[in-house]
Amino acid sequence: MNDTPAVASAMARSYKYGFVTPIESDTIPQGLDEEVIRLISFKKQEPEFMLEWRLAAYRLWLEMTEPNWSSVRYPPIDYQGISYYSAPVGNPGTVALEDVDPALLATYEKLGIPLDERLTLAGVAVDAVFDSVSVATTHQKKLAEMGILFCSMSEALQKHGALVHRYLGSVVPPEDNFFAALNAAVFSDGTFCYIPPGVRCPMELSTYFRINAARTGQFERTLIIADEYSQVGYLEGCSAPQRDRNQLHAAVVELIAMEGAEIAYSTVQNWYPGDAEGRGGIYNFVTKRGECRGDHSRISWTQVETGSAITWKYPSVILRGAGSSGRFHSVALTNHHQQADTGTKMIHIGPNTSSTILSKGISAGHGHNAYRGLVKVLPGASGARNHSQCDSLLLGEHCSAHTHPYLEVKNHSARVEHEATTSRISEDQLFYCRQRGLSNEEAVSLIVNGFCQEVLRELPMEFSVEARKLLAVSLEGSVG
């Protein structure tokens, strides 16, 4: 299954979001020190507490070392060789949609995310983040009528400072890990959502992240708060130009569900994966965590990870409220030289909490795919239940898949189950599909789709269609 040059170029062509928008940017010089942090905070005209918070995080970060416990391998990152802030000139940020630079609107349209409210997918509101800043947020007025706050983090800091102050870092504190500390110090934008008590959000909220500028990092922060008995579905998408140099994306996402509230967070991750030889691509080092703070609250993470040169993320749930539940549904596909080390942590604190983990890893080419998951049941979590299922599918001879389940159970009444399978795509299945007229590639793609079906069906309809297509494209060049 060696990739021929023809296959490699087909793969390179198949990343259809690899274009660059020629737009003038306000990019600060590369390098990181306290001055840079002050500059970011100043540019964003943040309240005083934010600057203090950032600086404290930065000082923590200086003392920390980059984690090396995961299975991913990459050359040392030069943190002084990155620009920490890049925004399109005339930084639109909080301007009205009509005033957004047409070149930016065109970019999002090309990505399939029209920002014109008349053209957007029915039932989806979008916050569009371009490099370091949010450039537009749709449907804000309609949502505001119901008391729902949906805006960029910059806008939230200015208009809802107290709310942000109360919750920011309460789930992922800066000291949590190296990348979380870095993010806290330099994050430039992201999305803020607040759903008031008893409100069912009438549309899916979403953020589309686009990296455009070269030699920049993207450090965004998302904070979603679902107040008592409210409900919200949130979707995150992303892409980046095709470049030979690696770029760092280190985001933090925090979810907070109060009593009886429900948050369903879905990600379709399609950062540029690098070329067939493993040159370029995004390093996606992300900390995502939700806290079921109130009783009977629910948080679910659904992710389809097909992009990035390296994916390092463990969307987790802290199950604090009694009877709360957490779910993690994941598809991670690695082709060519992509590496993924992903999984979840389910921390059972409250009684009768439950969690479900369903992970589907697909490795092709020289891809490396690891599931790493922790299920922790604390002494107070009587009657806690967990079910974990981790399935790996291998395509070809040079790829690998590993499963690392960690269990820490400190309550005897807890019931924890773990199942894992590793399989290869079977010749019988391939032959059956080809006998029905499908090409080898179509057959592989169909079988992989079937393998992921239980996860894909968790996604909202339009996005599951997108995810299917993405899986097919990501598999190109994987069958000899």
Next chain:
Amino acid sequence: MNILEISNLHVAVMDKPILRGLELELKPGEVHAIMGPNGSGKSTLANLLAGREECQVTAGSVFYQGENLLVMAPEERAGKGLFLGFQNPVELPGISNVRLLKEAFNARQRHRGLPAMDALAFRDHLDQRSKRLGLSGEWLLRPVNVGFSGGEKKRNELLQMMVLEPRLAILDEIDSGLDIDALALVAEGINAMRDAQRSMLLITHYPRLLDLVHPDHVHVLMEGRIILSGGMALAQDLEKQGYGWLEEVAT
């Protein structure tokens, strides 16, 4: 022109010779039945015709509608209208029947240079055929062959054949595992598909299906070749006497 023309075919599986000098000719519109003891190579013949890699041709030739079949990829054979109903259809977890049928149907359209059929028209095309086989709408949403009973798998193979409307249908033991009513439905389905252009090769152990379908020819496959051919009477004789009496003919 013959639909299928097999001459002096020798096939080995894992270096073990299975077919040794098989000859067979199918004309448009003809239905042929192949019978033969377990392990005689009936499925090997079917798999070889569909393009299974494990079946190595060591001598002989196969022409399909005048073209050398042996150089074609499996999907190319399918695209040109060759269909195999498998003796043991494989499970495809997570893929619904309707999804596979739609993809297969669109692959066929593409091969014929036709646009994909729109969703509603395809649904009609499918519903007419699934109703005829007593397969419900809900059943179409189930993953292909997963947890199907033996008889359901066979009906599913026939449904795929009816949806894809092949030129040559090879049905490997489509009648095994069927209850009496299902056998009647399957036979009806086969008869409904018969026309002057379409040929069929039915592999079976029992004359019951053949009584309902009336094949034009019945062949006995033994010792790696067709040792005897006849009509329905031959099938009846085999039912009564088994294959023992043929051993002399074979040697």
